[in-house]
Amino acid sequence: MTPTSRSSVENYRARTLTPGLGRLIDITDIAPSPGGDRIAVTGNVMDSLDRPPHPTCHLIEVATGKIRRLGGVGPSAWSSDGTSLAYVNTPTSVAILDTVTGSRRSYELPGVIEYLRFAPRKSSVLAGVAQMSADRSGADGSGALSQDAPPLETHPVEDSSHDAGWRHAWRIDPEEGTVCQVSPPGWNVWEADWCAAGIVAVASRHPEESAWYHARIVMLRGPHTPPRVIARSAAQLGLLCASPDGTAIAYAEAICSDRGIVAGDAKILDLHSQEITPVDSGNVDVTSLAWRDESTLLATGQCNLTTVVAEATRDGNWRQVWSSEQRTCGDWYPNAVPIATDDGPGFAAAIHDYGHPPALTIVTSAGEHTLLDTGNPGSDYRRSIGGTLHATRWHAPDGLEIAGLLATPNSPPPHPLIVLIHGGPVAAYRPSWNLIYDWTPLLVASGYAVLHPNPRGSGGRGQQFASLVRGDMGGADTHDLISAVDALTQRGAIDPQRVAVTGRSYGGYMSAWLATQDDRWAAAIPMAPVTNWISQHFTTNINSFDEIFLDDTVTNPAGRFFSRSPIFFAERVRTPVLLIGGGQDRCTPPGQAVEFHHALSHHEKDSTLVIYPNEGHHINSPGARSHLLVALLDFLDQHMPAAGAPDRNRPSGSSPLQEPVTDNSAPVPPAAHDPRQAGRNRGR
């Protein structure tokens, strides 16, 4: 670790984060009251630079913008008369606040509460409860849900005592003061909502993450009766919500690679007639659904790089009410919720773009009204050093147009380039504040252009486009990425001698794979990668994923489990490789990075391995994150220094990232981020 990169990262973190300490820095859940006069908001607050942000609920008065901190960890739900607000108070308890009297009662549940739904016109609350041993989704960072459990001493996915935790639906009855499980044993409930006949759910017969890929929509019939299946799909099912009168449900049918990252075709199922009406959203992949009233849904979606908000009626008609190619809302994908306003029906969303962090905004036909802006001098500073983001398009060798977002320093081109490949593969970039990973502004400020490509298989371009990666991972999408580098070179935007490839999860797989397929890369940095689909199949908690997306069986020796695994082509690699993994990752276990490192070392290639013992699929703790960024900058600087990168001979403090800050943070405690396992092999 060079002191220069270290001080760059520490200064970057201090200057971008310190001004936001103690304040909301993002918005993760928005719940408007039925009358639209108040909005319950959950967002993250960071108290100190060396602790991860924590979620907190707030209540905002729409007329005045007055904000009250409720505490709790969210999310929340309103009763239909607007007099009660339920919110997750601690990970395992729900608070129900009487907003008229101010009194509050708390209900303890036997696990981690993931979502809440108030029964229409009643006081009961439905809670989705996951047992402590249940897995987080890969999209949520993987690892066990239990925050307090000590890190496992053994390799987590090989620990046979690890019992997959179940997820169940529970009912809280405030009038009786009781809580009870309402889903039957033997059925795992991923999502649920009230309906006229009881409760509808996305459910599967097994609790493991892998079972989600085959989940169905069921009608729950109490804790002692098997549910009745009411909808199934060859793809995945999500975004379930029931109409306020409980007579219909809306959901999305989508090709998904991750639980919680859903973009697809919206459907409405009439629970009485059993008739399913497709919503005609055209080229828009639907990413969130919420009923405005008995007959109208507010839907959000992505169409290529554009974010779309629309209203859909029960007969499947679609009317766009807002769209932007420059701004977006939501987290992994666009998200917005309906709100009643004096100007008529509107929507509330956390709107952001590459230059502005999320701002809670109410949008009506009369215009936009910002209620809460999470911007602060730290985000202003980040904008000032983060360069410019442009949409860019190129053609793959087979003629298919591919789109992406290119972030460039404000210095003249050509720039050294980092190709930052998103995970999934069915996810997508759009012009958002964090561009999924939150690394781009630092890389741009260090002198690198960063390409965020949406190769075939990405979300937001329809189910046919998403399906192009099924049975062909590491196939045509490889050429979508290579052709991007060719196009940017031809346009004079980048220096082809200094191109790195990186990404996490599926992006980590593609980074390792590209290093085996082409020698043009100056550096490859696969993070949480898959490098051997065969061992991945037997160690991951989502082995349905590889079967679906390789469209093959692990026992086929001539099949894609072999032919698309980077490890079997390690001898071809000419690129220096830095492999990163999380010790608690159950999605792409750390063994995937370890195996590739050993294979590269066996062939005397230049490989470095860093495993963070206490991290999951995402590297979240501030210490490990800082270590990762320093390792990344050092590796890039070593193999493809940026012209505008800090000059090693320049005195500290003379580059934008090294200016001393007045309110500096404490240095990162070394014990928090010392990699347990780090190896280096200097190859030929």
Ligand SMILES: CSCC[C@H](NC=O)C(=O)N[C@@H](CO)C(=O)O
């Ligand atoms: C390559 S195996 C699984 C990869 C994972 N997708 C499914 O779980 C993945 O790429 N996750 C992304 C999110 O899309 C990530 O960034 O973690």
